[in-house]
Structures are given as structure tokens and as C-alpha cells.
Amino acid sequence: MEKTSYLDIYDEFREEIQAIFRSRLLTQMLVALGGGSRSLSDLRDITGSSSQALIPKIRQLESAHYIESERGDYTLSPLGRIVEPEIERLVTLMGVLQRHRDFWIQHDIESIPPVLLKEIGDLYNSDIVRDVEENIFAVYTTFLNVLQNAKWVHAVSSIMSPAHAEAMMGAARQGKPVELVVSADLAGKLTAEPYIDMLKSLADYRDFRIYVSPVSVRLGMTVADGCLSLGFYKRGTDAYDAAVDLISLDPTAIAWGERLFQHYKQRSEPLVYNL
Structure with missing residues (x-):
């Protein structure tokens, strides 16, 4: 039939x-x-x-x-x-799409799996943080605040800078459990200078883990017990938009971010590198 x-x-x-x-x-x-x-x-x-x-x-x-x-x-x-x-x-789906309409239109959101796209209304209570002339480090400062106030940190990314890496590893040195899922391309960079020495310095930290995703990752997300920070590549380009993030302190949005992290972690393998 x-x-x-x-x-x-x-x-x-x-x-x-x-x-x-x-x-x-x-x-x-x-x-x-x-x-x-x-x-x-x-x-x-x-x-x-x-x-x-x-x-x-x-x-x-x-x-x-x-x-x-x-x-x-x-x-x-x-x-x-x-x-x-x-x-x-x-109602909440249309609300979040209209409230941050430009953010969704201008970015590639296809790295969000369909099951979580259906639940994107969970991000309604969120704000957009932008680097502007008056505060050119607004997004990075927000990232640092997330790490500083966190009890644990989970992240998914295909990009990294030495400053971001040092901040993440600094959180691990403070005894905070840190887990990071990275793209295969980024994993290759992390096992070379300047990152490899940072990784070696954390060899004895059992609560610091890096996993490699076998699928493309076109987003940057940090989720902690008190905050979600989410960014994407600019739509139609290979350029990550480091100047704009969606930020939420809402427990519903944080839970959504944790589900996204687990989606990638469950499909990834631990990063292997020589000490």
C-alpha cells in the first residue's frame, strides 16, 4: 500500500x-x-x-x-x-529561528544532526555575542568566562588557536574534567607543534580526553555545567566565523548542547599521539 x-x-x-x-x-x-x-x-x-x-x-x-x-x-x-x-x-521553534534569524541564515548549521535540529527550540533563551569595534575580543572573552566558571567542560571543534588550547588545558590543570571532540584535520595539527608539548604536559591528567570525529565538523561548541557557547562556519565558505557566537545560560539549552557533544563523542575515537 x-x-x-x-x-x-x-x-x-x-x-x-x-x-x-x-x-x-x-x-x-x-x-x-x-x-x-x-x-x-x-x-x-x-x-x-x-x-x-x-x-x-x-x-x-x-x-x-x-x-x-x-x-x-x-x-x-x-x-x-x-x-x-x-x-x-x-511555537518555540519559530521563536528561536525568528529571534536570531540572521545568525541561522548566515551560518552553515548542517553539522547539527537532524534529531537535534528538531529540538533547536531549546535554544530560545539565548543571546548572540559579537566582536565589535568597541569590544573586539567579546567572543573570546565569553569563551574564557565559560571555562573559568565551569566545573566540567565538553567541546566540539574543527578549529583551534594556541590561546584557545592553552585556555582549555588550563581548565584541565585546575582539575576540571575536560573532553574535546575534534575533526580529523584538527587532530593532525594537535599532534604537531605548538600543541604537542601542551598535550604532553597533560599526560598525567586522567580527566583530560581528546576524541577524533570520523565525520566532518563544521561548528565550534563549548558546553559546561553553566553555559553553552555555539558557533559555525559562514554559510557557503570554508571560513569559521570566530566573531559571532550564540550563548545561553539556560539549563534547557545546556542540555541540548550536551546531547550534541554526546552525538559526536559516541562516533569518535580517542586521539593517539606519542609522548
């Missing part, structure tokens, strides 16, 4: 699909009820609308079996509990 296409499904149910997103109040109420039951008064405060405006929309959601009345309050029905998280996911 031939699989039904998504376009066919949309054509068949477009009225039901469009109904939710066509109405600000329907969307707001469903998302609000995703956080628990609400009274009519609560919904008025959340939406900024009158009871006269809300009640017909409530009846519409009840008729669609997305919400139910429970002891005078409104709550999601079993069907509503299926639908609402998908609405919330789409």
Missing part, C-alpha cells in the same frame, strides 16, 4: 489544522492549558481578552474534544494532551 503523503493529509484536514493557528485565542488557550488547569478568569488574564470573546473559543475547543471542563476550570482532554506539546514545539 502506497504511503499517504503529508500534503495529502494536509489537504484532507486543512480546516482542522488551520483552525488552531488562525486564531490567537485558540492557540493561547491550548498552550496555557499545557501548564495545567485554568479558570475562565485565568484565561482572561493570560490572553487579555474578555469572557465574551473567550467563551465561543472555549466551546470550539470543547467541540473538538481538545479541552474539558473540570470542577469549573478548564483542562486539556486526552486528545489535547497529544496536540498541545506539538503546538508548543512549533
